[in-house]
């Protein structure tokens with residue numbers, strides 16, 4: 001549902017209100033948030049959905065409701081996606097202004113009027129019905145949830161980094177940026193005081209690590225974009241056949257193929273004349289422009305496996321340049337980041353990890369446990385069952401550093417030049433749009 005961009009007109013009208021709650025979503029509400037989606041449902045499915053629905057949930061709240069029967073919402077989902085404030089609660093004037101006054105009249109019962117910090121034990125734990133479905137004991141503790149990316153952030157950001165030679169050792173946790181890279185990528189930076197970063201969601205209080213403000217940068221399609229580029233290429237069937245014959249994933253095969261064709265130069269240099277702008281599903285951060293499209297510059301007539309591998313590499317690099325742009329926006333607003341903590345499905349791809357390190361110039365820490373989103377969920381579960389006194393204590397005990405990848409400093413000049421081209425791509429795209437809009 002989050003990837004559904006149908007509520008374009010609705011989000012446009014919401015943004016035109018310039019309501020003060022928008023300050024807390026980076027200044028521009030995203031079409032991926034819940035207010036525009038609710039408005040779309042009201043305007044398009046009034047009788048079949050809007051009037052009939054008992055509750056509207058974010059996925060993590062839906063899951064905890066199914067597990068426990070408790071309709072209380074997590075502070076994380078309401079603050080990050082529904083404009084709820086941890087300090088002030090709901091703002092009636094916002095919902096009235098955007099045409100969703102019925103939610104206010106109903107005392108927010110459909111979207112949540114009981115809000116709990118993540119990690120709080122819900123009701124009597126797992127219901128007998130859910131226990132049967134899941135094969136778990138009834139009554140086992142179930143925690144108020146976190147959104148997937150936030151659980152990933154919690155699962156990695158508190159790890160003890162001593163002995164790895166990292167700049168963040170001995171520094172406040174605010175010098176770490178968690179990047180959760182799956183279908184989309186989410187860039188989670190925390191601070192003691194609120195930081196307003198134009199185009200970057202937040203600041204959200206206590207939405208990930210209790211007591212800290214969170215800024216959440218994001219790229220709407222990353223893993224999905226890589227899959228799309230690779231699967232849509234004419235050489236994809238050949239790639240699949242060769243990877244299967246070697247019992248490898250297509251990405252492991254592509255990475256070894258790139259190693260083969262790079263000869264003596266660094267692998268990243270294969271894209272000297274192939275450049276990608278990665279916003280095939282709009283830009284979430286920091287440009288917050290859902291009208292932006294993808295671009296590929298430097299195509300040739302050949303469509304063999306070498307071309308596919310190099311296009312894949314250029315796409316991976318474009319995603320890493322997008323991360324660099326987000327980090328620069330966060331730093332110019334007041335964040336000071338020295339180390340990346342990366343997790344999610346793309347963390348399994350060594351090329352993706354190395355490119356993020358080379359292109360941002362920062363070390364990338366991978367966790368011992370690959371599924372860090374599940375570690376975050378386990379941290380919440382451990383808090384709900386009383387194993388730890390606080391989320392912070394559980395984070396420090398349950399997250400563990402696995403591998404650390406350092407940037408190849410000698411390649412910096414090349415990536416700086418490619419970054420210049422990257423920035424020109426979006427400039428040109430905007431120029432084309434403006435030419436086409438003119439008379």
Ligand SMILES: Nc1ncnc2c1ncn2[C@@H]1O[C@H](COP(=O)(O)OP(=O)(O)O)[C@@H](O)[C@H]1O
Pocket residue numbers: 181182183184222223224226227249251252344345346348349
């Ligand atoms: N073994 C792997 N090697 C390289 N990339 C992978 C691998 N497994 C998954 N991916 C990438 O990770 C993405 C999915 O990440 P995941 O975290 O599972 O998704 P989600 O965000 O939907 O939970 C896929 O789109 C794919 O590009």
Ligand SMILES: O=C(CO)[C@H](O)[C@H](O)COP(=O)(O)O
Pocket residue numbers: 002080147148149150181182183184185186216218
């Ligand atoms: O908006 C987000 C987090 O706030 C994520 O993009 C969303 O939750 C989906 O993530 P995934 O990449 O796992 O599909």
